Amino acid sequence: MRRTALTIAGSDSSGGAGIQADIKTMMANGVYAMSAITALTAQNTTGVTAILNATPEFLGQELDSVFTDIFPDAVKIGMVSERELICVIAEKLKQYQAKNIVVDPVMVATSGARLISEDAIDTLKQELFPLAAVLTPNIPEAEELTGMHIEHADDMIAAAKKIAEQYHCAVLCKGGHQLNDANDLLYFDDHYQWFCGKRINNPNTHGTGCTLSSAIASNLAKGYNLETSVERAKDYISGALAAMLDLGAGSGPMDHGFAIINKYTQEEED
């Protein structure tokens, strides 16, 4: 039977991050994708110009519609910018006993735009983190969550441990951007494991965080354990970066469809 996954996140009009990246990733990873949209963003590869949040009532109705019909085998949570929206998500996830929850604590876009209000970060920690199977902060997010300064690989271990112990969940601290790009640290069950990838020299990294967390959720939905899901997700994102899609004037999107070459696309590609 086809496995299913739900993304609860914001829409990116340029299609490289957010809901659009999540759905493309889930499809490319072989699961049926569903969405509950928390916000519309007017955004492209150079920046975010406007954000329109869903109302908490509407988000609740989206979640009811999904959970009462096609129950997701995994849930990925991305951009949620307001406290009331976070509370509705937590309430519904508990009500429906959602499983395999991956929380990407999205705070700032690659382009620099802030995607969560300051006061919502505490609510995110209190309401959503304890429900997560795994949290996937990047280095600035891990710094914000711990108050620590992360400069070396050892700092990533210490920060991930601190977050994991505080919220009783696994933590994948992503090395991207600042430190060592392709090396991510998974802290779980009182130990850690590095997932080392080959750094791909591609400036187009818009949506890497969304893509990685959705690929992890997809693999959890298919029944893989956490370590295997992270390994497979890294393999997928490396392929999407290595395809060297080059679109837009800023940090462009990856090629989420790099692995889906079939009779409908082959003729045009040749």
Ligand SMILES: Nc1ncnc2c1ncn2[C@@H]1O[C@H](COP(=O)(O)OP(=O)(O)OP(=O)(O)O)[C@@H](O)[C@H]1O
């Ligand atoms: N140049 C690169 N080559 C290979 N892998 C990369 C590269 N840059 C990032 N990654 C990988 O992409 C994944 C996402 O990490 P990253 O730190 O970019 O997340 P993020 O900062 O949340 O992303 P974003 O905010 O851009 O969406 C990680 O597995 C990371 O190792």
Ligand SMILES: Cc1ncc(COP(=O)(O)O)c(N)n1
């Ligand atoms: C709707 C939405 N969600 C998440 C991100 C973060 O992705 P990135 O940091 O790659 O811009 C984004 N830009 N837009």
